[in-house]
Amino acid sequence: xxxxxxxxxxxxxxxxxxxxxxxxxxxxxxxxxxxxxxxxxxxxxxxxxxxxxxxxxxxxxxxxxxxxxxxxxxxxxxxxxxxxxxxxxxxxxxxxxxxxxxxxxxxxxxxxxxxxxxxxxxxxxxxxxxxxxxxxxxxxxxxxxxxxxxxxxxxxxxxxxxxxxxxxxxxxxxxxxxxxxxxxxxxxxxxxxxxxxxxxxxxxxxxxxxxxxxxxxxxxxxxxxxxxxxxxxxxxxxxxxxxxxxxxxxxxxxxxxxxxxxxxxxxxxxxxxxxxxxxxxxxxxxxxxxxxxxxxxxxxxxxxxxxxxxxxxxxxxxxxxxxxxxxxxxxxxxxxxxxxxxxxxxxxxxxxxxxxxxxxxxxxxxxxxxxxxxxxxxxxxxxxxxxxxxxxxxxxxxxxxxxxxxxxxxxxxxxxxxxxxxxxxxxxxxxxxxxxxxxxxxxx
Numbered sequence: 001x002x003x004x005x006x007x008x009x010x011x012x013x014x015x016x017x018x019x020x021x022x023x024x025x026x027x028x029x030x031x032x033x034x035x036x037x038x039x040x041x042x043x044x045x046x047x048x049x050x051x052x053x054x055x056x057x058x059x060x061x062x063x064x065x066x067x068x069x070x071x072x073x074x075x076x077x078x079x080x081x082x083x084x085x086x087x088x089x090x091x092x093x094x095x096x097x098x099x100x101x102x103x104x105x106x107x108x109x110x111x112x113x114x115x116x117x118x119x120x121x122x123x124x125x126x127x128x129x130x131x132x133x134x135x136x137x138x139x140x141x142x143x144x145x146x147x148x149x150x151x152x153x154x155x156x157x158x159x160x161x162x163x164x165x166x167x168x169x170x171x172x173x174x175x176x177x178x179x180x181x182x183x184x185x186x187x188x189x190x191x192x193x194x195x196x197x198x199x200x201x202x203x204x205x206x207x208x209x210x211x212x213x214x215x216x217x218x219x220x221x222x223x224x225x226x227x228x229x230x231x232x233x234x235x236x237x238x239x240x241x242x243x244x245x246x247x248x249x250x251x252x253x254x255x256x257x258x259x260x261x262x263x264x265x266x267x268x269x270x271x272x273x274x275x276x277x278x279x280x281x282x283x284x285x286x287x288x289x290x291x292x293x294x295x296x297x298x299x300x301x302x303x304x305x306x307x308x309x310x311x312x313x314x315x316x317x318x319x320x321x322x323x324x325x326x327x328x329x330x331x332x333x334x335x336x337x338x339x340x341x342x343x344x345x346x347x348x349x350x351x352x353x354x355x356x357x358x359x360x361x362x363x364x365x366x367x368x369x370x371x372x373x374x375x376x377x378x379x380x381x382x383x384x385x386x387x388x389x390x391x392x393x394x395x396x397x398x399x400x401x402x403x404x405x406x407x408x409x410x411x412x413x414x415x416x417x418x419x420x421x422x423x424x425x426x427x428x429x430x431x432x433x434x435x436x437x438x439x440x441x442x443x444x
Contacts (some may be wrong), residue, residue: 028239028273032187032212035146037097039072042079050083055109057088068093075146080104080154089116089177092141100154100193107157108138108199112166117174121183121206123234123294125261125352127175129167129200129226134175137204144185153217155194156180160224163199167225176200176226182208191215198227202247206233207267214241222282224248229279231255234267234294245279250287250314251306252277254296256323259356262293263322269294274301284314286330290349292362293323301330309338312374315367316348319386320356324363335374341401342369342381344391346415361389367418374401378410380425385415394418396431 041063042048048059067076075095082103089108092098100106117133118140120126127134138158141147149156158179166172179198182188188211195202196219203218205211213230220227229245232238233255245251256262256269274286285306288296306312312335315325335341344367364385374380380401385391394416402424413428420431 027241029212029214029241031237031239032189032210034189035075037075037077039076040079041076042081043085044081048085050081050085052084052086054086056085057090060087060090064091064093067096080106089136089138089140092139092144092147094144095146097148097150100151102152102154104151104154105157108159110159110162112162115177123257123262123265123267125258129175130172132174135177137178137181139180141182141185144182146187148189149193150189150191151193153192153194155196157196158198160197160199164224178204181206186210196220200226201228201231203230204233205235205238208235209237211235211238214243216243218245218247220247222248228253232269232272234269236270238272241275243277245277247281249281250284251279251281253287254299255291256294256296258291258352259293259320261352262291263360265294267294269296270298272299276303278305280308282310284311285309287314287316288325288328289316290318292317292325293321295323297326299328302332304333307336309335311340311343312338313342313369315344317346317362317364318349319358320351320360321362322360326366328367331370333372335377337376338374339378340382341372341374341377344383346384346386361386363389364391366393368395370397372399372401377401377403380410382412383416387415390415390417392417394431396423396427397421399423
């Protein structure tokens with residue numbers, strides 16, 4: 001127990017020193033205070049064995065029961081020492097820290113037959129991949145407050161290949177599990193942990209508020225299906241910073257519900273900051289959508305470094321979505337090798353069923369993108385609005401997206417109204433050129 005207390009104390013000192021002395025970088029991580037837990041327990045106290053063979057589900061659930069029912073003042077820290085702890089899915093509880101030591105691995109079992117099912121999300125109306133419910137995430141939290149997942153870069157491994165193969169063979173019965181999901185929760189911190197091989201989306205805060213995700217690494221093979229990195233979904237006041245993500249789908253994707261179900265549920269995503277993200281993916285670096293029916297607004301993404309991408313910045317919606325995408329500010333993005341630099345599209349994504357309203361057109365306005373530099377970019381950009389609802393207030397400034405095919409104009413636009421300044425290659429005519437120095441300045 002002395003080693004446990006000493007390691008936690010060292011971690012606390014490191015956090016305090018980095019946040020209090022000499023770290024002048026702008027950060028939003030202070031929206032959730034980091035609490036010190038006086039009460040500390042270890043998974044080994046509940047029979048946990050880190051041999052990579054023993055299934056530790058009972059140990060994790062017993063630890064959660066103890067934390068929930070003893071209710072120690074200030075909460076409890078659950079320490080995971082070095083070792084490989086195989087487990088089925090389990091629920092977290094409020095006022096706790098899940099702390100992974102260096103060399104600690106929480107690893108999902110590969111038995112998909114007994115994986116627990118939970119209800120579909122009301123803003124989706126069904127499972128995202130298949131009708132009906134969905135498999136519970138490996139680590140799950142519903143209705144929680146004041147939860148931290150952190151440590152010394154220990155690993156949470158979803159062993160997702162068995163799930164990816166079910167998807168490829170079209171033998172899935174329900175929507176695959178996320179690696180981490182928080183639902184209807186607030187005051188969440190996720191930091192200093194490696195997440196890898198998620199069966200589906202990696203980190204999914206849905207109907208949440210006050211969420212900080214920073215200093216994480218998220219890894220999945222480039223061909224792993226739908227392994228999004230971080231997906232804030234109908235959530236507010238979210239901070240995503242200082243992380244490396246390399247997956248098989250969008251690195252960060254903001255969502256807010258799916259067609260008529262998302263419109264009816266009416267929970268927007270707003271006040272989300274994404275800063276200092278580095279990564280690679282065959283899909284998008286920074287994505288908004290395509291499920292945007294509850295509305296998305298007040299988004300800031302800046303200082304993003306991407307390589308070997310499908311799309312650098314991708315804003316995507318569709319007919320039937322309804323809702324809105326507005327007040328989006330994206331700046332200081334570097335892209336090395338991509339199919340598209342910037343893509344804003346109104347024809348992306350499928351529908352939950354045939355009952356969506358094709359006249360429910362999304363409103364897209366106030367999209368400001370500034371200071372984007374790209375090399376080896378095959379196509380500079382595409383902005384394709386909707387005839388009944390053109391995209392307005394699109395403002396591009398100081399954009400340079402170049403590659404072997406970009407010696408001439410490679411922008412494609414339709415049903416869009418906006419402004420451009422210092423954009424190369426020369427943008428489409430729908431984005432009228434402005435020589436004024438204050439273009440888009442009000443957004444930054």
